[in-house]
Amino acid sequence: QVQLQESGPGLVKPSETLSLSCSVSGGSFGSYYWTWIRQAPGQGLEWIGYVSRSGTTKHNPSLKGRVIISLDLSRNQVSLKLTSVTAADTAVYFCARGDWNYNFFDAWGQGALVTVSS
């Protein structure tokens, strides 16, 4: 049974870079892609982007190129960096496993709350 666990600073200052890691255990990297999804307080879900085993990435255009997602197979970790953050980036950030063929997310981490504030 695959398990995902997010970690990283819970507080980031405006204009700085948000950095999170997602540790993956109990599953294979090969047949899936690895995605980040966020949820602002009291709001719905927003897809941020994904990385594949081969390193291919795609991100939500609404985030205007501020997203960097990477994969470290040696450490079984997926990373997210979001640059030039503002208060609007305050959210719970989830990592999730995505199905290549049908784009559903069948395993999720518990989420990490990141607050952007000075």
Place this chain on the structure above:
Amino acid sequence: QSVLTQPTSVSGAPGQRVIISCTGGPSNIGAGQDVHWYHQLPGKAPKLIIYVNSNRPSGVPDRFSGSRSGTSASLAIAGLQADDEGHYYCASFDLSLITSLFGGGTKLTVL
């Protein structure tokens, strides 16, 4: 405003059946893109309950069913139980935006 539109809330008494709709457009559901459904309890991660329009992952009761037609999809929950409460999100892929996207979410209250 989400590209996939869901009702803000639905409610039903224990044992009743409710249906949650998800309306998309010609670049996502209408283009044949599959719809998936997630259930989220407060403070928890979403959980996949329907994938590829009508399939249930292992462990999801058959009280949950999904369908897709035209530019819309729906989730039906029969025999409502108290622990069905929470938020339900539909999701699909948009061929114009080239992104996965979610509906705005529907809060289910069991009366």
